[in-house]
Amino acid sequence: MRNFEKPTRSVAVSTNAMAATSHPSATLTAINILQAGGNAMDAAIAACAVQCVVEPGSTGIGGDCFALYAPKGGSEVIAYNGSGRTPKALTIDWFEERGLTEVPRQSPSSVTIPGAIDAWTRLHADHGRLPFAEMLAPAIRFAEEGYAIAPRVHRDWLREEKLLAAEKAAADIFLPGGRAPRIGEVHRQPKLAATLRRIAAEGRDGFYRGPVTEDMVRHLRSLGGLHTLEDFDAAAGEYVGPVTTDFRGYTIHECPPNGQGIIALMILNILSHFGATDDPASPDRLHIEIEATRLAYAARDCWLADPAKADVPVEEMLSDELAARLAGMIDLRGALTDLPPFEMPRHRDTVYISVVDSDRNAVSFINSIFDSFGSGIVAPRSGVILHNRGQSFSLKRGHPNVIAPGKRPLHTIIPGMVTRNGRTEMSFGVMGGYYQAMGHAHLISRILDYGMDMQDAIDLPRLVPVGGNDLRVEAEHTLSAETAAELQRRGFEIIPAEEPIGGAQVIRIDWKNGTLVGASESRKDGIALGF
Structure with a gap:
């Protein structure tokens, strides 16, 4: 409450x-x-x-x-990719x-x-x-x-x-x-x-x-x-099959590449190897989430592209083996200074x-x-x-996401849907460019790992790593000074975010009571309303 x-x-x-x-x-x-x-x-x-x-x-x-659609609140989720080409x-x-x-x-x-x-x-x-x-x-x-x-x-x-x-x-x-x-x-x-x-x-x-x-x-x-x-x-555009992963007994649905929804699923897969800490905003939890994001984003930058024009290793990216390997690299004693290379298996x-x-x-x-x-x-x-x-797009020849005629770029915008036991549980999304994949994982983890009120989960302070081997992490000013200092001690460089990070909306279906519960981003002007 x-x-x-x-x-x-x-x-x-x-x-x-x-x-x-x-x-x-x-x-x-x-x-x-x-x-x-x-x-x-x-x-x-x-x-x-x-x-x-x-x-x-x-x-x-x-x-x-992009859109996800769950007819009649069932577990069948339809995905649509409405991204344009060069x-x-x-x-x-x-x-x-x-x-x-x-x-x-x-x-x-x-x-x-x-x-x-x-x-x-x-x-x-x-x-x-x-x-x-x-x-x-x-x-x-x-x-x-x-x-x-x-x-x-x-x-x-x-x-x-x-x-x-x-x-x-x-x-x-x-x-x-x-x-x-x-x-x-x-x-x-x-x-x-x-x-x-x-x-x-x-x-x-x-x-x-x-x-x-x-x-x-x-x-x-x-x-x-x-x-x-x-x-x-x-x-x-085109209808496409969603990519999914199971997290804490729920199925999380995302649009497939060229969108970065698969990266949100990678982060959740890494988080699934860690239990919930006492506090969702503790240094330990934030450390885990920062590192999970840095690892997943490194894979994104190497692999994610238009699957019609490049080989995107979806199965590898969502594999339990990869998630376990990446989770094993996270050390709460200090930040990762060298992210692993992601070779092909064979930005709001x-x-x-x-x-x-x-x-x-x-x-x-x-x-x-x-x-x-x-x-x-x-x-x-x-x-x-x-x-x-x-x-x-990348302008590096040979990169999967290199610009080319009639090609769709790596895309940041990602709608999300959650199902369980044959029913739709949540329709959700997070705005904010490259933050979105991290934002999806954060929001779902806050709700499913910690049982948080959805509005409280949205309102928590946000941070996002700059990317790659860069140890800078942008953080909102609402992050406590003590938490920022502890993350700094572990090797991260906490820098002030230039603007509020992201935005979210979520609606959850309460099947037991026959009601709907919604929350809307406090960093934006909007609201959730029902009747």
Whole structure:
């Protein structure tokens, strides 16, 4: 039970249906759709569309989407990969000819073909109930009539003023009066409203064919991009089989590579070799979690890629043998200074949405433009912010994740689902770029290892290792000084995080009582609501 004297909030509880998002307007939209007769998929898409308007720094229709869907609260989980591919003309040679060793953020080379709208329309056609146009109506209204700027939205917007000022189309829309809108001010996006109207009327073709496509391609090519109308027309996501692992008697489901959900499962597999400590925030527990993350992320950086274009050793990554070997390397006396090499066997802004409806259909839904405001490139006539997901590619020849034509990058966004005994137990997700895999494992461990209240589990201080053999660990200021000092003594270098780490939403189905319990990230503006 939560301590009611602490400045936090209670979990949400309801009997009928529930939604949890990082913005109040999106959560309320999902509830309205559910009360109008829509199902969980309808509600998730409608909420996401709203967030593409009211949280423009976090997500947009010019980004990618992944989803997990558990029909009727059963143990069968359907996964959808809505990540986009590179233009077919873009090769590693293009970067080498220009002397580039990494993909620049505010450049067309960072823009892969957005997969979100293709994913929304396919998921809705297969699993939705209400007409698709009704899903976009609330977002269109906010874009046309305006929306009030929320505190976290303002904070994230303010940090990207320089990026947005560097491109006229972006500045015209997102820096009215030459600055980021302030808390409580009203902002409008009429160009995006018109684009959403076209998509509402024409479906997928409203984005991937016609004037909207022409606007995006024309603008990208004017900046030196190699995108074509044919690249957009050919965009297509796919249903995929989830990857899973068993943890404390529960089955954890994630989308498979090219997403990093498999890395969350690797971390949980390592943690399964350790019992729970007395305190989930103790130096010993955090030490174990930091090292499990560093080891799993080292494997990610060597192995994770688009399985259609590279050999990704999924079975090896999820094997008990690998988990036991990695767990055996963790020594509570000191930090690992040399991570093992991972040879083949033979990077943050996102919104996450969880919805469960009265039939117990559960949707775990995530949509992203990667960095805040993505690439900072905005199509001038359609108002579409284009993501910078291409920055996740390697430019090292021979690497599984090396950039190549028509290839999907290593992807950070990962929805999660938990089942047990033939039923869905939880729909959950964690935002925050490369933190997400660690965040998934942390959240699940806090709930299943420690029996924590879900909101309390979300509210605990967070930290994340920088990666590789680097011993730096970014930590929120709420981590106790004593714990930070002990981790420092063990060899980690604890450094202040530049911003709050990640964000989470979770809904748990209480089958015994026939109720739903939800929690939403306190570091964001959002809420969980049910009825």
